[in-house]
Amino acid sequence: MNKTEAEIYASLPKAAYVLHEDKLIKNLELIKRVKDEAGISIILALKGFSMWKMFPLVHDYLDGATASSLYEAKLIHEEMGCKAHTYCAAYTDYDFDELASISEHMVFNSVGQYLHFKKKLKSEYPDVSCGLRVNPGFSKVEVDMYNPTAPGSRLGIDASHLIDGLPEGIDGIHFHALCESSSYDLEETLAVFEQKFGHLLPHVKWVNMGGGHLMTRKGYDTDHLIKVLKNFKEKYNVNIILEPGSAIAWQTGDLVSNIIDIVENHGIKTIMTDVSFTAHMPDTLEMPYRPDIAGTTDEINDHRYRIGGTSCLSGDFMYEYNFDFEPRIGDQIIFRDMIHYTVVKTTMFNGVNHPDIYLLKKDGTLDCMRNFTYNDYKKRMN
Ligand SMILES: Cc1ncc(COP(=O)(O)O)c(C=O)c1O
Structure with missing residues (x-):
């Protein structure tokens, strides 16, 4: 039986960008049709x-x-x-x-x-x-x-x-x-x-x-x-x-992150993730725009949380999202459509660990294309 996306993502050891090969091919087919017909x-x-x-x-x-x-x-x-x-x-x-x-x-x-x-x-x-x-x-x-x-x-x-x-x-x-x-x-x-x-x-x-x-x-x-x-x-x-x-690369993949902690101050609950908006999704703060998160709804409900980035920048968070479920430490937060520009523009600001880059192949298997380590951070400095 084919695995669901949730089952596949659950096997990721840490935060990762996941490019879906089938979605990329679909985009390329459409673009080629335009090219050929025009x-x-x-x-x-x-x-x-x-x-x-x-x-x-x-x-x-x-x-x-x-x-x-x-x-x-x-x-x-x-x-x-x-x-x-x-x-x-x-x-x-x-x-x-x-x-x-x-x-x-x-x-x-x-x-x-x-x-x-x-x-x-x-x-x-x-x-x-x-x-x-x-x-x-x-x-x-x-x-x-x-x-x-x-x-x-x-x-x-x-x-x-x-x-x-x-x-x-x-x-x-x-x-x-x-x-x-x-x-x-x-x-x-x-x-x-x-x-x-x-x-x-x-x-x-x-x-x-x-x-x-x-x-x-x-x-x-x-x-x-x-x-x-x-x-x-x-x-x-x-x-x-x-x-x-x-x-x-429009809508060809996600940034999969993990809930590391949940904090509450002045009645505001914030999910602390292992990714950063400023380092790993800079356009969300620069453009700015509000990224789509899987399993959230526009209706205000009881599962209402800010999403916190892992850097020390005060503004490294997104205002409240309403989840369809009660998020718990260890769950994954999936940011949709995080391949085009996002992956090119990341930084290692604050020494935050960089998400790995995976390809989800047409056959449903994951291929790690790039794994980031401390040396990537160190080598950029001098
Ligand atoms: C000169 C030039 N060409 C092409 C592009 C690609 O644009 P887009 O990714 O919006 O298709 C850009 C984007 O800034 C650009 O400056």
Whole structure:
């Protein structure tokens, strides 16, 4: 008989992120369908999902990956076996050669940066296809922290700098203005993009529409996305590239933690866990958002507890959740959807033990992909 999720999780020796292989494959299948039907390229944004042991699987479905730094590009080159599509907010002279040697596309955040490296690119890396990141100055994203188009944003070139056209040698244009967005948000953004940068489109081979296309979210209108992309491609005769991160690992796994203690002060009961919001789920405090916890309800009931992180940071907790059961020391607390971005962004702040990383394979068995120890903490310091 197949084991239940609870039975499988019960066998974990300590806190762990658990990626479900079947859920990842389901997402990749959907994304590949969009890619094939729209006739575009879709690549993985490493900032959202960098579990490189899964890269060969990802590469079976997607066209490659995009890097924002030398280390991401190296990981793509080493573990996906292809060159990166690279965009850095600012390229440094000391990283540039290594980066150029393992990149097939390089996108520049300013005309000045492109001109600074142009001669070197032409003479030493003539196969690198160069692009500029532009800023449409329009976004449907309401949270400033995730809106790269806010006034004065440092990300992307304002239309006023490109009125007279593109510098010689530029093959493509990149924009990134979405975050967990719909195809209708993309459609609106494209209308502004065309209005401001349409005069450049006859002169480029490719347009990279960045990330934020959350096509694997329930209810996302993939048919509409395909239509929008096809229309754009036909109208301008360009190759289209999308580089989602979240969509790849959306809802593909959990952070499983344990109840270590339960404390009560001033009538407020707090479950003390062996994980930390600031170290292991930083977006919950940074964005911020309230993570979904298995076995909880919106109805206020008698099983009402705050969830405490294991660091000493006062704010390392979540306000009250109502459980369907009476939580006890030794029970597990399961935080849903903790794979995309979360795993990439963790720290070892406070020396808190880092959750292990497991793969729950299609056959129902657990594979420990990474076990963290004291040495991981020690080595980061000096
Ligand atoms: C330039 C760029 N591309 C792609 C992405 C991936 O976005 P998402 O994970 O929302 O799809 C980001 C996210 O910040 C980004 O800045």
